[in-house]
Amino acid sequence: MRRYHTLRRVLIVLLLLSFVMAACGDDTTATTGGQDVVFGEGEIPATVPADFPVPDTGIIGSTMIDRVHHRTEFSLQMAVDLTTVAQFFEVELVNRGYVVTSSAALSAQLWRIEFSQGELAGEVTINSLSAALSQAVVTLNVA
Secondary structure, X not given: OHHHHHHHHHHHHHHHHHHHHHHOOOOEEEEEOOEEEXXXXXXXXXXXXXXXXXXXXXXXXXXXXXXXXXXXXXXEEEOOOHHHHHHHHHHHHHHOOOEEEEEEEOOOOEEEEEEEEXXXXXXXXXXXXXXXXXXXXXXXXXX
16 A cells, blocks of 8 residues: 555655646756656647557647657646546557557556567556546657
8 A cells, every 4th residue: 555655655656746847948958967758738749659649639739859769758637537548558559560568557547568569668647637538648759
């Protein structure tokens, strides 16, 4: 139970941090210590593969492209429950040629799916915000 609370706190902090970063501006580039990072909001980043599954009803939130570390993240909200979102990603990732390496409920409010396709590795972390509202954070890394 203690681990759940710690994990939940970490996810809440990360979520709040992503909102703060997104509020600082749209599609701005920050170069700090040689790192090229682009923040955005409302659109799927150009570095996301064209075949990556995104629900038609998903609303894109904050985005980040870290070109130095080859990492892309974006969040999306959907007006459906946690299980429906998890099932969507499990089925659609496999249908589009991704290999789901892990998919598990971490708690009643949190689900994580890990996947890969060639050099691409990623995860979808889904958080239940209410009975009929979920948020997914997609993280993609290219080795």
